Amino acid sequence: MKAFDFVIKSFGCLLLGCLLVTVLLGVVTRGLGSPLIWTDEAARMIMVWLAATGWILASRAHGHVRVRFFQDLLPQKSWGLAETLIQLVTSGLGLVIAWFGLALVRKILDLEATSSPISFGWMYAPLVPVGIVTAVQAVADAIHHYRPADQRSGSELIQ
């Protein structure tokens, strides 16, 4: 999984670099009086992809915010059951996002972006991997809670 995280992080860095260059190009060419028409739309599309990359990284790092106060009041067995249920709901939502995302992409695949010769479907395409990663990560987390402590790594135990 380290390789996967590395790939996603590298992809995020690449997107951030592309975003910076695109915005800079837009600002400079606008200042010179002959603005490029595709920079605004490209920047928005890269932004959506960047947000999706951040979502994937947050899911992998368990960085999504949760209010655990009431769950932590439960006895250990009920806590585990509640955790499994929460992860299953998260997984379900991930699948719903991926499914509807895919449906939307297929629906508008023929629609061309306003200022560039690519399909507008690319704007919604990142929702599919985001949904899948969210769902798989949630299932993995649910399974993780049922693994005996001696089979977990040190960092997992600290978490």
Add this chain to the structure above:
Amino acid sequence: MTNLMIEIGAVWLLAVLCGVPLFVAMGLAALAFVALSGLSSTIVPQKMTQAMNSFPIVAAPLFILMGNLLSAAKITDRIVRFATALMGSLRGGYAHASILSSLIFAGMAGSAVADAAGAGSVEIRAMKRVGYRPETAASITAAAATIGAIVPPSLPIVIYGVTSDVSVGRLFLAGCIQAF
């Protein structure tokens, strides 16, 4: 409509209190709304993407990049040294310097959290070195960092402007008066 909003609010609140991640709670509330109001389900990914599909929002990752660049290039240390040179000789000079360096940093990084994390660590170290109690140094830094949200260009102002459809330029102008 009011009943529908109450039901959706209840779904969201219940999910949050149960310990569900906030993004899942919001997603569940949105799905509940779509199901109860009979809208097409593809509106969910469409709306999710459209929230990010805004040019002013592009400023957010670039602000974060700027904050990280400032810290990585040790420019933060130079800002703190500059502020200390200006204010250090006054009574409570390091506290004044901390506020001034937060003001300068906020003008570049645009976020209170980036301010506290970037300039804050240098400021606290400097204040502790001259005898400030850690609690006092942390309090001054925390209070000073909040200026990051007011001094233009500020990330929260951009997000607020986009969300509420208010002119970001006018909000920046309002921030100028409050900050200085």
